[in-house]
Amino acid sequence: MTAATVTWHDVENGAYDADLPLWRELGEAADGPILDLGAGTGRVAAELAAKGYEVVALDTETDLLSALAERAPSVDTVRADARDFALERRFSLVIAPMQLVQIIGGHDGRSAMLTRVHEHLRPGGAFAAALADPRAALPERDTSPPLPDLVERDGWVFSSQPLSVQERDGSVVVTRQRQAVSPAGDREEELVEIALDLVGLEHFEAELKAAGFGGLERRDIPETDDHIGSTVVICRR
Numbered sequence: 001m002t003a004a005t006v007t008w009h010d011v012e013n014g015a016y017d018a019d020l021p022l023w024r025e026l027g028e029a030a031d032g033p034i035l036d037l038g039a040g041t042g043r044v045a046a047e048l049a050a051k052g053y054e055v056v057a058l059d060t061e062t063d064l065l066s067a068l069a070e071r072a073p074s075v076d077t078v079r080a081d082a083r084d085f086a087l088e089r090r091f092s093l094v095i096a097p098m099q100l101v102q103i104i105g106g107h108d109g110r111s112a113m114l115t116r117v118h119e120h121l122r123p124g125g126a127f128a129a130a131l132a133d134p135r136a137a138l139p140e141r142d143t144s145p146p147l148p149d150l151v152e153r154d155g156w157v158f159s160s161q162p163l164s165v166q167e168r169d170g171s172v173v174v175t176r177q178r179q180a181v182s183p184a185g186d187r188e189e190e191l192v193e194i195a196l197d198l199v200g201l202e203h204f205e206a207e208l209k210a211a212g213f214g215g216l217e218r219r220d221i222p223e224t225d226d227h228i229g230s231t232v233v234i235c236r237r
């Protein structure tokens with residue numbers, strides 16, 4: 001059976017595709033290899049590799065990278081933390097999709113990541129990172145929770161439903177109920193919390209400038225029925 005980390009990553013993130021056209025556009029404009037930070041099971045990395053781009057996928061989770069390697073064998077995988085990775089090569093494009101910069105550990109985590117990204121970019125290379133305002137997901141009064149994300153695998157049915165969104169101490173915490181139902185009807189449940197830093201675009205852009213980046217540009221990703229919108233900040237070394 002597929003590892004739990006892979007399954008839940010696929011359930012909660014795998015179907016999202018609103019941002020893929022922008023990553024493809026940036027990949028087409030790059031004149032060399034691409035580094036995908038927090039690549040997970042390869043939602044973006046596999047898409048770019050399928051277009052013929054040279055892609056390196058970085059993540060801390062071995063199970064996620066193993067799944068990625070099976071799904072997209074042409075992608076090079078690296079188990080490392082985006083805050084302290086050291087690779088013996090430079091890239092034309094580094095990307096941080098799906099609000100990675102908001103779950104990496106506040107200002108200190110972002111600063112460490114930006115230092116590593118700057119070091120690994122070729123002169124003139126681009127860095128693109130997605131940010132969202134998680135307060136947009138705060139429910140209006142008397143509204144029902146959204147429908148759960150669902151995946152069926154090996155006879156099991158996996159669902160993940162957001163139950164609440166709360167602002168706490170400079171972040172927004174999403175509480176999800178994960179439920180797995182076996183072919184025999186046995187049920188397993190757990191609650192998980194996912195916290196996103198409330199970092200604004202202007203604040204993040206100031207951090208980018210402090211790290212030595214310039215040429216800042218913003219591109220909006222529209223909201224969908226299942227996901228809030230986001231903004232991708234693009235900058236250059």
